[in-house]
Every structure is written in structure tokens, then in C-alpha cells.
Amino acid sequence: xxxxxxxxxxxxxxxxxxxxxxxxxxxxxxxxxxxxxxxxxxxxxxxxxxxxxxxxxxxxxxxxxxxxxxxxxxxxxxxxxxxxxxxxxxxxxxxxxxxxxxxxxxxxxxxxxx
Amino acid sequence: xxxxxxxxxxxxxxxxxxxxxxxxxxxxxxxxxxxxxxxxxxxxxxxxxxxxxxxxxxxxxxxxxxxxxxxxxxxxxxxxxxxxxxxxxxxxxxxxxxxxxxxxxxxxxx
Numbered sequence: 001x002x003x004x005x006x007x008x009x010x011x012x013x014x015x016x017x018x019x020x021x022x023x024x025x026x027x028x029x030x031x032x033x034x035x036x037x038x039x040x041x042x043x044x045x046x047x048x049x050x051x052x053x054x055x056x057x058x059x060x061x062x063x064x065x066x067x068x069x070x071x072x073x074x075x076x077x078x079x080x081x082x083x084x085x086x087x088x089x090x091x092x093x094x095x096x097x098x099x100x101x102x103x104x105x106x107x108x109x110x111x112x113x114x
Numbered sequence: 115x116x117x118x119x120x121x122x123x124x125x126x127x128x129x130x131x132x133x134x135x136x137x138x139x140x141x142x143x144x145x146x147x148x149x150x151x152x153x154x155x156x157x158x159x160x161x162x163x164x165x166x167x168x169x170x171x172x173x174x175x176x177x178x179x180x181x182x183x184x185x186x187x188x189x190x191x192x193x194x195x196x197x198x199x200x201x202x203x204x205x206x207x208x209x210x211x212x213x214x215x216x217x218x219x220x221x222x223x224x
Contacts (some may be wrong), residue, residue: 011213024162040122042201042214043158056211091157101146101205105157 020078025034035091044101118213138184143207150201192222
């Protein structure tokens with residue numbers, strides 16, 4: 001399967017713990033996006049990368065959230081000192097860029113903060 | 115005003131019906147418009163891009179009205195398998211940042 005993959009698929013953690021999620025995009029895609037989705041809402045933009053450069057970060061994202069994409073390949077999203085309000089589905093998507101903007105989404109990581 | 119607004123529904127329609135969804139956006143500089151489909155507990159998938167001249171893909175027709183800042187999706191001859199949430203997506207003018215609407219839920223009934 002050469003689609004977008006995310007790991008882990010599910011994560012349960014206690015409030016105050018740090019968590020890290022990984023996203024592997026489609027190999028030739030140079031744009032990578034992170035979104036957060038809660039029940040009954042559409043995906044909410046968090047950040048995006050063009051190759052290894054993080055070009056935009058949502059102002060809704062607190063300092064507890066950080067994302068990296070070393071070498072322009074896979075990406076990680078870390079949440080420090082998790083809060084119950086962080087419980088959501090975290091979706092990663094990638095796109096080719098170069099005039100083709102279709103985003104291909106991974107299956108998501110479902111986070112539950114107790 | 116939200117950047118991208120959709121009626122959350124649900125729209126309950128019988129098989130074979132025609133149903134239309136609208137989506138309004140607030141940023142007049144937006145250039146890229148899409149409809150994505152999301153099945154329950156699955157990731158979103160592209161249904162179709164929306165072009166200025168309007169476009170059709172089988173039973174699905176998308177339209178863009180820049181003057182009134184809305185896009186629409188028309189589904190003809192609804193199938194049970196069309197039951198899903200339809201997400202309107204618009205880029206934030208001049209950027210590759212995409213804003214999703216809350217989605218419109220469609221249920222096609224036998």
C-alpha cells in the first residue's frame with residue numbers, strides 16, 4: 001500500500017503526558033499537512049510543510065504543539081503536557097504540489113486524553 | 115462569520131432523488147475549491163475539484179459562484195452508497211492552507 005500512513009492508529013494517555021505521532025506521506029509528495037478533527041466538525045488546519053520547511057502554523061495551535069519534517073520525508077507531531085481538550089482525531093495529508101493540490105489523507109491517529 | 119460555512123444537515127433523501135448542497139466562503143481571494151467525501155470513522159477523500167466554469171463527474175455536478183462566494187454540489191439519482199458527510203474545502207486566498215467546512219451529512223434511504 002503506497003498511501004499515507006500514520007502511527008499509532010490509537011493512543012490513550014493521561015493528562016500531562018507527552019505524545020508523538022508519525023506520518024509517512026506518499027513518497028513523491030512534497031507538501032504535508034496536519035489537521036485535527038473532533039466529532040461533528042470538519043478537519044481543522046494545524047500546520048503544513050513544503051518539503052522540510054514549515055510554512056504555516058495555525059494561530060489556534062498552542063506552544064504545546066510542535067511538528068517537524070526532517071529531510072522532507074516523514075513528519076512527527078508532538079503534543080506536550082496533554083489536556084483533555086486535545087482528545088481528537090489527528091489527520092495527516094500529503095499532496096504533490098506542482099499545481100496538483102489534491103490532498104490524500106492517512107487513516108488518522110485517534111487520541112484520548114484521560 | 116466562519117471562513118467556510120455549510121448546513122450540517124442531515125439531509126435524508128430517498129434513493130433516486132436529486133439533492134444539492136451549498137457552501138459559502140468568506141475570503142474573496144480564495145482560488146481553489148474542492149468537495150471531499152468522508153465516510154463514518156474514515157479519512158476524507160477527494161470527490162471533485164470545483165472549477166470556475168463548473169464541472170461534472172457522472173452523477174455529481176459542482177458549481178462556483180465567485181460573485182456570491184459560494185460553491186455547490188448536486189447529486190443526481192442518489193444511491194444508498196452516497197450516504198456520507200460532504201466537506202467543502204477552500205484555500206485561504208493565495209496560500210496552500212485549506213479550510214474545511216463542518217460538513218453536510220447525507221443519508222440516502224431505501
